[in-house]
Amino acid sequence: MSRTINDAPLTTREARRRLEIGVHWRSVDADIHVGYRKSKRGGVWLVRWRNGQGYRQATIGTADDAITTGTLDYRSAVKAALFHVMAARTEAKAAADGPPLTVRSAIESYIETRDARERRRTGRNIRSDASRRLEKFVLGRPARGKRAAADASALAEIPLHKVTEDDLRSWRSSLPSHFKPAGIQRLVSDLKAALNSCAERHFSRLPGGLLSTIKRGLRMAGHEHDDDDEVAVARENQILSDEQVTSLIAAALEIDQEQGWDGDLYRLLLVMAATGARFSQVARLRVMDVQTGARRIMMPPSRKGRGGKASLISVPVGRDVLDALAPVLLGREKSAHLFERWRYKQQPGTIRWEKSSRGPWQTPSEIVRPWGEIRVKAGLPDVIPYALRHSSIVRGIRANLPTRLVAAIHDTSIAMIERHYARYIADGLDTLAARAVIPLAA
Template sequence: MDLSRVNIREALRCLPKGEPHWQRIKPGCFVGFAPSAKAGEGTWHARAYDPDTRRYRRTAFGAFPLLAGNAKFAAAKEEAEKFARLVESGGHNEAQPETVADACKAYAKSRPEAEHRFRRYVDSDPIANVKLNKLHRRHLKEWRERLEAQPALVSRRKNGEPVLRKRAASTVNRDIAVFRAALAKVLAPGAPNSEAAWQEALKATPNADGRRTLYLDRSERRKLLEKIDAEAAPFVRALCLLPLRPGALAALTAGDFDKRTSELTIGKDKTGKPRRIKLPSDAAALFAEQAKNKLPGAALFMRANGNAWNKDSWKKPIAAAVAAAGLPGDATAYTLRHSTITDLVSAGLPLLTIAQISGTSAEMIERHYGHLASDAAVKALSELAL
């Protein structure tokens, strides 16, 4: 439905009870047109989703009789967007983002992972200052080319040049996905194959999921723990016990663990949404030991210098332990997460449960580990054979 075209609106038939024909402007925002049952002009409407009531609210604007036919849609669209902003803000008008940087900042308020990516790839780029109402496909195409040309950091050494590699298509896809989501919050998709089609420049590269396939079985993970530096041992052991992202584990504080119920609240993660999980006895004992005599705001897994672990501090001890244990050289902290998820899927745990524990979607678990669930089912059926 393209209500911006006069000939399309004139050809519309009246719906029962004067119900409008709707066109989606952006998620949760629609503009509507109800043709007149008589010879008069049709009326314009708006529909917006209210997150508080989880229902849509509606309003009518009239016919805009003083405007030319080809200008009515633009006026109705503008009014519909204003109405949507009013509904979303609970009746309070808020300042709307004007530039790409504004849109990213608004999107990243409750999403730490997005904020990190925007700071690295958007805020310092020329695209940050482009007005949203002037944003075209070419701006985003040029931004994407600049992003793809940036090398990825493999490691940072105290002495000597940093080790870099070509940015993988899967990494570019992840950066683009967050950026696309931020713009989609404030921009409607442009007409296909036009300069207004900003979304076309941000399509993901197909078949570039960057899947991590290196797996360490339990015996190999035990070897790693035997060789790991004493300072890093609790942190790495936790990675072997739970399918958490290393960054999410490092961000935990002593107050995030409830010793009485063995429950852990995971706040800072890729999704930006906190979740609470029940820990098994081995993990609960480890976390209780780490939380002992610490203030609630202190890092749960603390280094000898009192700081929390980060990707630059855990790389070296893990790499040294990998070499000492004779494990594959490309094993990393993230390999432990992948290996733990693999074991959970192979054991037959429901994929939705694994997704909730690991902080990802069931779709991603199904995409990358679904074949293991099938193998587990086959194994279970074979055990039933007489």
């Protein structure tokens, strides 16, 4: 084929009408040409592009010689031609780079990383929550015991270089309608993290716009206001008064004594309430992190988000909290975990369990059962442990602390504080503004 072509007049129906029957070409760029194959009853659009030493060719649609549904004018044909060539080149590159990367392979690699991280944190051979969620709603899983089987989603087998925004939106819309917004967001965040991780790790093998496709395809389009409203109501129901928090901690002490926790459960929940920290942060505290003289706890940052974080976060606490912690501070190695609990072992040949050894708290599930009894005893049957964090944040806002300080103490962002606790910020600002009001009328 010649290196140069004479561009045929293809841009209008009238110009194409004058052409002879046959194939006519027009350059789009140096390597891509749009063609028009004219026959006695109209014509079709073609595209050809350079492929190594030769060219490849494909049909892309029907010309609008007679305007009907689905026909393409010249501009639409050029657009379709460029899209087809880009897809073909992406497919060829993916094939040349080896076995294609799929949504399934991206998720499996992500799950392996998350599970390994959980094993390092806990010292046990356990699986992450992300692996359970992604298997149930994307990868599929067989039935096991009382656990029902889950079918794989169609999304799982799509090659990453072919994933579109519509594929991701279709998967999201297929999720069960009874899902709470927070549950949907956790699942979507897991999938987004898995795909983004693979896209960044194999950026040379995948389309440059894949990260944008993932972001737009998994965006909560059309649901932002509904979801935010539901989350706001949930948070409102979980913001406790000081008296309610006190009653929960008192109930925790009673349950601790009744069930033989030796103060481990009480001290853990007391510090969660006093600092507003997450369970994962409190569980990682060391003896050296409690600074009795300065009346503060140096809280480790969460593992949420990316980028570097401050090594420790200074959180002031009261003398009552420090007195409660005294038994686990005296005579212990400074590098030891501050909070530990008893592990139990079943006696051989019996149904009895006995205390075996002590070790650090590992997962939030360890407080689920006692928390159910604590909230009933406190007369708050619907409250969740995270309410201690919500209440601590609102307590700081109501004390008119700067939003930046409240965010720093609770290891979160100002944007998150303003998004979820805006009404309390407004109340605090109104209180401050009211102090500047003076009588002016005669």
